[in-house]
Amino acid sequence: MNFTIRRAEPSDYEAIAKMFTYPKVIWGTLQTPYPSIEQWRKKIAEVPEGFYSLVACVDGEVVGQASLQTFPARPRRRHAGDIGMMVRDDWHGKGIGSALMQALVDLADKWLNLYRLELDVYTDNEPAIKLYKKFGFHIEGTRVGEAFRDGRFVDTYAMARLRFPQK
Numbered sequence: 001m002n003f004t005i006r007r008a009e010p011s012d013y014e015a016i017a018k019m020f021t022y023p024k025v026i027w028g029t030l031q032t033p034y035p036s037i038e039q040w041r042k043k044i045a046e047v048p049e050g051f052y053s054l055v056a057c058v059d060g061e062v063v064g065q066a067s068l069q070t071f072p073a074r075p076r077r078r079h080a081g082d083i084g085m086m087v088r089d090d091w092h093g094k095g096i097g098s099a100l101m102q103a104l105v106d107l108a109d110k111w112l113n114l115y116r117l118e119l120d121v122y123t124d125n126e127p128a129i130k131l132y133k134k135f136g137f138h139i140e141g142t143r144v145g146e147a148f149r150d151g152r153f154v155d156t157y158a159m160a161r162l163r164f165p166q167k
Contacts, residue, residue: 015062
């Protein structure tokens with residue numbers, strides 16, 4: 001499998017919006033279906049301070065996206081980052097999620113000096129939970145009825161990974 005991870009470019013917005021037409025992407029994210037293409041254009045082109053968006057590409061085609069939101073304007077949260085991720089249905093199980101997560105962890109640890117990485121995941125999304133645990137994330141708690149998905153309320157796990165300072 002030959003793919004690349006790179007920073008999302010403004011021209012990627014249509015491919016990222018299109019990922020939300022895939023059933024497993026909608027099922028596994030806290031996003032709603034039918035995203036506005038303009039919403040994604042703005043999100044990628046008008047990047048707020050502290051927001052890092054990466055894409056996974058195969059033969060130049062975007063097949064996954066991951067983001068890291070930091071909090072530079074919030075002094076008491078500067079040490080933390082919030083992660084979001086999605087991989088197109090037809091690319092599940094092929095290492096895309098692991099490569100995106102490794103890139104985010106490297107960015108957080110080696111360049112941004114973040115101590116805490118956080119994410120939310122549906123409690124029934126076993127492949128994602130397995131991936132996050134592989135990268136050192138632990139379940140901190142369950143949010144009962146946190147999200148409304150496909151006509152019913154579902155629970156999410158709050159997961160985090162802490163990087164202890166090196167001596």
